[in-house]
């Protein structure tokens with residue numbers, strides 16, 4: 001391709017949307033463009049160093065990897081140049097013309113058009129290369145992939161609107177050079193002092209040196225105020241530095257570099273381990289969940305280095321899925337430089353490091369929960385639902401993970417998830433051995449559930465679980481601190497645990513005296529419910545639905561049914577409260593046809609109260625209307 005064969009291509013729709021959003025919503029943080037571009041340049045150097053392990057010809061005789069920043073105040077340009085891996089034509093099209101992350105379109109569709117709100121969302125997405133357009137109205141990228149002929153260079157150019165141009169160029173030096181043609185009111189960035197302070201602020205911690213032309217006071221003979229470049233940053237991989245040399249700001253900046261998140265992290269753990277294993281880890285817990293946390297294919301895991309050499313991004317073998325929100329770096333001195341994902345999967349040392357890292361994260365969260373409840377709740381609200389995958393995935397740590405859970409409860413602070421299992425156990429009544437819970441769509445629907453009446457009356461706390469994973473999570477957790485979990489909508493109440501002798505006696509009597517009623521109901525609801533019994537759990541409501549102890553709970557069943565799955569029929573029981581005036585009235589009804597109608601209405605209401613849908617809603621409405629009409633006569 002010659003210069004004449006320059007071609008123009010359109011950005012993918014999502015790039016256009018992202019560019020628009022970035023330019024409009026990140027305006028007040030415009031200086032982050034430099035961090036993003038230097039981060040990419042440093043990643044490109046890391047990638048080259050890694051590929052050169054197998055093929056040192058890629059260095060092309062120049063293994064001093066670095067980033068050079070320069071500027072031209074008159075022309076209003078800033079350039080960022082690296083001698084890293086570079087890109088070929090396909091790379092350029094794939095990386096600078098599309099957004100490869102899956103779920104992007106879905107993410108962008110959530111944007112509201114309100115720049116302020118959207119800038120929060122973009123933070124969760126990651127900013128990246130396109131941030132160049134916050135300050136530039138034209139960006140030129142000249143790049144050549146390491147190892148390719150100098151004639152295979154590519155120039156990419158765009159005004160950040162709908163399209164970009166591509167042409168083949170001759171590029172002697174491998175790597176990437178990005179020229180920003182600054183917007184008229186952003187020319188202040190083409191300034192030595194400004195650039196120097198931004199590099200110090202944002203890129204001090206990255207391992208490659210970042211050079212800037214040295215500022216000299218007097219003009220030299222050529223009238224040029226610039227002299228030889230000098231390295232402006234420390235250029236030492238941050239995790240290799242001693243904790244005492246590092247400030248909170250250093251850690252925060254490094255987080256932004258490794259995570260591409262622009263929010264500050266919630267907390268971090270920096271540890272050097274020597275002995276049987278020899279590694280350094282720097283792990284971060286983010287403050288905000290990324291937009292693709294629920295996407296199973298989304299990148300996760302740590303950046304893996306071996307003896308300071310970058311090996312791979314997203315080394316997922318070092319952390320389980322339920323800790324996929326953790327970001328950071330692991331630098332091992334034990335692994336070999338040519339380690340691959342396949343090798344990692346079978347390596348015993350990896351297993352030991354993984355257990356140690358899991359322990360570290362769980363210990364940190366445990367400490368946070370103990371010492372700073374507010375910060376912990378912030379964490380819980382963002383990542384609690386992910387952590388709930390823990391008991392199923394990590395049997396060995398299930399108690400430790402469960403201790404971190406927080407729920408709403410009948411004795412908590414309204415709908416807030418603040419009650420831990422330890423809080424619950426500490427408040428258990430004497431003789432109580434089970435942790436009672438109920439699952440449902442929302443706090444509001446649960447707190448008024450008839451199933452809670454007995455417990456409320458008795459002052460027994462019930463956890464109110466509203467997350468879609470809760471029932472599944474509890475089934476894996478099974479018990480905590482020796483106490484088993486009991487869904488209050490399943491099976492018969494364990495009166496041996498809950499009631500005293502006189503209450504049990506009373507219940508027995510009620511069952512005895514209402515045998516007839518139960519039989520009549522059973523006959524009237526033949527084929528609709530499997531059993532009818534006198535309830536011990538109701539005090540205010542006339543009736544409720546209960547499933548078998550080992551059946552799936554109503555909430556999970558409804559969710560699965562809504563997702564089109566076949567769910568086994570539960571062993572349903574209608575429990576009635578014989579002391580309720582409606583049931584007393586029903587009991588006294590002599591007309592069997594009328595009795596059956598009333599029984600159906602009561603059954604339908606019990607289903608509605610638990611959030612179920614009726615099989616024949618029109619039949620219910622007709623029966624109820626007939627009753628209402630009678631009342632109005």
Ligand SMILES: Nc1ncnc2c1ncn2[C@@H]1O[C@H](COP(=O)(O)OP(=O)(O)OP(=O)(O)O)[C@@H](O)[C@H]1O
Nearest residue numbers: 040041044084086087095126127128129130176260
């Ligand atoms: N200086 C560079 N040298 C080589 N490749 C680069 C360079 N800058 C960008 N790229 C390529 O372009 C891709 C996209 O960069 P971009 O900054 O938009 O996203 P990212 O770094 O992958 O992640 P994020 O969006 O989270 O910042 C990079 O992953 C990389 O492959």
